[in-house]
Amino acid sequence: MASLNRKSMFSRRRPFAAALVIAAGLLVTGGGYAAATTAVKAQQDPTVASQSQIDLGHKLFLANCASCHGKNAEGTKNAPTLIGVGAASVDFQVSSGRMPAQASGPQIQAKAAVFNDKEIAAMAAYVASLAPGPAIPTDAMVANNGDLTRGGQLFRTNCAMCHNAAGAGGALTQGKYAPALTDTGAKEMYEAMLTGPQNMPVFNDANLSPKDKKDIITYLVYLQQHPSVGGLSLDNLGPVAEGLFVWVAVLGGIIAITVWLGAKSN
Amino acid sequence: MSNATSTAQKGGFLAGTANYLDERVGVGGILKEFGRKIFPDHWSFMLGEVALYSFLVLLLSGTFLTFFFQPAMTNVIYDGVYGPLKGAEMSIAYKSALDISFEVRGGLLMRELHHWAALLFVAAAGLHMMRVFFTGAFRKPREINWVVGFALFVLAMAGGFTGYSLPDDLLSGNGLRIIDGMIKGLPVIGAYVSSMLFGGEFPGHQIVARLYGLHILLIPAFILIFIVIHLFMVVIHKHTHYSGPGRRDDNVVGYPLMPVYVAKAGGFFFLVFGVLMLVAATVTINPIWLYGGYDPSPVSAGTQPDWYIGWADGALRLAPSHLEVTTGNYTWSWNILLPMIVLILLLVLVAAYPFFEAWVTGDKREHHVLDRPRNAPTRTAIGAAGMTFYAVLWAGASTDLIATHFALSLNHVLTTMQISLIVLPIIAFFITKRVCLSLQRKDREIVLHGRETGRIVRLPHGEYLEIHEPLDEYEMYKLVDFIDHKPDVARPNAQGKITLGARARAALSRFFFEDRVSPVSASELASAHPELDAVEHVETKALV
Ligand code: HEM
Numbered sequence A: 001m002a003s004l005n006r007k008s009m010f011s012r013r014r015p016f017a018a019a020l021v022i023a024a025g026l027l028v029t030g031g032g033y034a035a036a037t038t039a040v041k042a043q044q045d046p047t048v049a050s051q052s053q054i055d056l057g058h059k060l061f062l063a064n065c066a067s068c069h070g071k072n073a074e075g076t077k078n079a080p081t082l083i084g085v086g087a088a089s090v091d092f093q094v095s096s097g098r099m100p101a102q103a104s105g106p107q108i109q110a111k112a113a114v115f116n117d118k119e120i121a122a123m124a125a126y127v128a129s130l131a132p133g134p135a136i137p138t139d140a141m142v143a144n145n146g147d148l149t150r151g152g153q154l155f156r157t158n159c160a161m162c163h164n165a166a167g168a169g170g171a172l173t174q175g176k177y178a179p180a181l182t183d184t185g186a187k188e189m190y191e192a193m194l195t196g197p198q199n200m201p202v203f204n205d206a207n208l209s210p211k212d213k214k215d216i217i218t219y220l221v222y223l224q225q226h227p228s229v230g231g232l233s234l235d236n237l238g239p240v241a242e243g244l245f246v247w248v249a250v251l252g253g254i255i256a257i258t259v260w261l262g263a264k265s266n
Numbered sequence B: 001m002s003n004a005t006s007t008a009q010k011g012g013f014l015a016g017t018a019n020y021l022d023e024r025v026g027v028g029g030i031l032k033e034f035g036r037k038i039f040p041d042h043w044s045f046m047l048g049e050v051a052l053y054s055f056l057v058l059l060l061s062g063t064f065l066t067f068f069f070q071p072a073m074t075n076v077i078y079d080g081v082y083g084p085l086k087g088a089e090m091s092i093a094y095k096s097a098l099d100i101s102f103e104v105r106g107g108l109l110m111r112e113l114h115h116w117a118a119l120l121f122v123a124a125a126g127l128h129m130m131r132v133f134f135t136g137a138f139r140k141p142r143e144i145n146w147v148v149g150f151a152l153f154v155l156a157m158a159g160g161f162t163g164y165s166l167p168d169d170l171l172s173g174n175g176l177r178i179i180d181g182m183i184k185g186l187p188v189i190g191a192y193v194s195s196m197l198f199g200g201e202f203p204g205h206q207i208v209a210r211l212y213g214l215h216i217l218l219i220p221a222f223i224l225i226f227i228v229i230h231l232f233m234v235v236i237h238k239h240t241h242y243s244g245p246g247r248r249d250d251n252v253v254g255y256p257l258m259p260v261y262v263a264k265a266g267g268f269f270f271l272v273f274g275v276l277m278l279v280a281a282t283v284t285i286n287p288i289w290l291y292g293g294y295d296p297s298p299v300s301a302g303t304q305p306d307w308y309i310g311w312a313d314g315a316l317r318l319a320p321s322h323l324e325v326t327t328g329n330y331t332w333s334w335n336i337l338l339p340m341i342v343l344i345l346l347l348v349l350v351a352a353y354p355f356f357e358a359w360v361t362g363d364k365r366e367h368h369v370l371d372r373p374r375n376a377p378t379r380t381a382i383g384a385a386g387m388t389f390y391a392v393l394w395a396g397a398s399t400d401l402i403a404t405h406f407a408l409s410l411n412h413v414l415t416t417m418q419i420s421l422i423v424l425p426i427i428a429f430f431i432t433k434r435v436c437l438s439l440q441r442k443d444r445e446i447v448l449h450g451r452e453t454g455r456i457v458r459l460p461h462g463e464y465l466e467i468h469e470p471l472d473e474y475e476m477y478k479l480v481d482f483i484d485h486k487p488d489v490a491r492p493n494a495q496g497k498i499t500l501g502a503r504a505r506a507a508l509s510r511f512f513f514e515d516r517v518s519p520v521s522a523s524e525l526a527s528a529h530p531e532l533d534a535v536e537h538v539e540t541k542a543l544v
Helices: A002-010 A011-027 A051-064 A086-095 A117-128 A148-158 A186-195 A208-227 A240-266 B013-026 B028-035 B043-066 B092-102 B105-134 B143-164 B170-184 B190-198 B207-237 B258-280 B307-318 B336-360 B375-397 B401-403 B408-449 B472-482 B500-513 B522-528
Strands: B075-079 B087-093 B324-327 B330-333 B452-457 B464-469
Touching: A002 B075, A051 A117, A086 A117, A086 A186, A086 B375, A148 A208, A186 A208, A240 B105, A240 B258, A240 B307, B043 B105, B043 B207, B043 B258, B075 B092, B087 B092, B092 B105, B105 B143, B105 B258, B105 B307, B143 B170, B143 B207, B143 B307, B143 B336, B170 B190, B170 B307, B170 B336, B190 B207, B307 B336, B307 B375, B307 B408, B324 B336, B330 B336, B336 B375, B336 B500, B375 B401, B375 B408, B375 B500, B401 B408, B408 B472, B408 B522
Parallel strands: none
Antiparallel strands: B075 B087, B324 B330, B452 B464
């Protein structure tokens, strides 16, 4: 239960959305507030992206995203503002297929990505050009050469209460859930920690340093690359799956054999 | 069934063995007697055996584990071969369980064999218990053995719980934390009991060693003793059998134990062993290396106990929250106490059922012929209601997985289960009872008019008729051989007073037997088939 209560404690959506709106306001009036809302050191310098890329991104944004996020990404009553969310958030949301959002359920679902890499990069560049925010991590930042053991410990302390100790996923309240991490890419993991999609808390660099993040990724990638040593994993769902298996397959199998043997002799 | 009946052949293997032993240790008589026990053949009689053989596998694999497992909670630094834990601090218990998994030859196979055998042990025992319940095998003279079997089931749960708490991984630690919480929820004594059990503040440094003592010594010893008593009673009472011609309350039809049955049982042991081995070799169970060593701060999502403790976990999850009541400076945690009371009550009801039913029916006769479940509609319905109650508690332990796997809201699943826990058993009771009664009516129909063949004939005068085939006497016997209880009325005792007990008994008797379907009587059969003289062949108690 503790994990579920923590969730609402972490749920940053409402307070942070409000903070971001204020941030946008301050930015417009020339305030330097953005740095405080996201304590992220690695911030994308908007000048790195070419103007043509940003223009393409803007075009794509107006066609696909503005209906919910507003013409200038300022947010509407249907979706939060994207000013200050950074390229990492766009990259995570769009490459995992979550955005453009579809049919509203308790949680926006990941699906096959709608856009190609170039288009995603363009939209990310556009959103990053609006205000500084978390940048897309480099390959070196997400390489799986961190400290494996430390990564496991950090994962169990920071993530297991939602994603399960074996990364098999878990339920949150009201139909929301933390997905299994069995086939999430390394870059996606970093971006998820950095931006805290939907009900996941943000793990900014003050909470988990880039090294911590790398260690966690190293651990998760290790689990992905080393499938179960004990035979079929039953999706690592633990005792419930094991119990169903013993009743249906093992005891059911033994009874089936017994009945079959009995039928033969009669 | 043209099996041998209670006469085993003289001479041969059995007599030879008995003779050999008799001349040396003088147990020939016992052995001969034992060897001539008759064991009837039916797959549902094998469930107890599956449990027994799983237990043997547990003993064998568990003994192997004791060679390598070290039940100490002292911290060490892991330096074994499992990469993701290298350099991690952990207890010796967890480290030795990891070493069994990764470094002892055959160790992982044995750990998995042990754990799968544990799950199968309790599952087979549970199904065996259901078989005994639904066939009425717990009736006189077997009430005591029902209680012994019940104790075995509880011991099996205790064995499993103490076992999966040993490796001191995150999952087992989370489980112990729940138990700690339950104990601390007990009024007055809670905190004391908890600190005695854990040797101080949870988790302490004692618990694994203590559970280990219970797990490998006390509980297996008790299980063994109870198994011996259980089987001894089976031999004394003789096995029950399903109804059929020649099968009465005063005989047993089947194979003699020696040699036919022992050969079969030996084969069956290897079958169970083989299936368990296959599963242990191919399917992971309790991958403790994924969970990490126990540390009180992290809690994993989806922390569940093994299936046989699931109903207890479910009861805790389904208990409404906010039930705490504060009196003075003491808080009564009814959200913990209530589920505990429900669990204990359920156990007591199960243990006491045979005595309850005997009191209601007032039936003091011995019963060796089993009931078909439909022929005891109220008992079957009570069983179905009880199982449904248990099943909802059980499912309650996986509310989170149900929510994620069926894309439901956890809150809705929880509320639905809370309602189901009350409503479903009641529905199950009525549906089961109705189904039993209809099946009985169908049986009557078949006995009186024969089986429908689907063959339609046209008589010379144009009438169409479906041919009904009369049953042979074997089938007939099965369908008419059951006891026709009539509801009792409350009678005055010697003082001429109708006691409250008598009234309660009469009310319950009405509840049990008010709507019932009687077996076909001889006269009914005769008038249904005037052309048949089959009646003579059907000797049943029901034919008065
Ligand atoms: C004489 C009989 C038994 C002995 C000597 C024995 C011994 C052991 C030992 C040493 C362990 C810890 C090693 C490990 O976890 O890898 C263990 C674990 C366990 N035992 Fe037993 N045991 C016996 C009977 C039973 C019974 C009757 C049950 C259940 C009904 C049971 C269920 C378990 C379970 C579930 C575990 C956890 C296994 C795991 O780590 O995955 N054991 N047992």
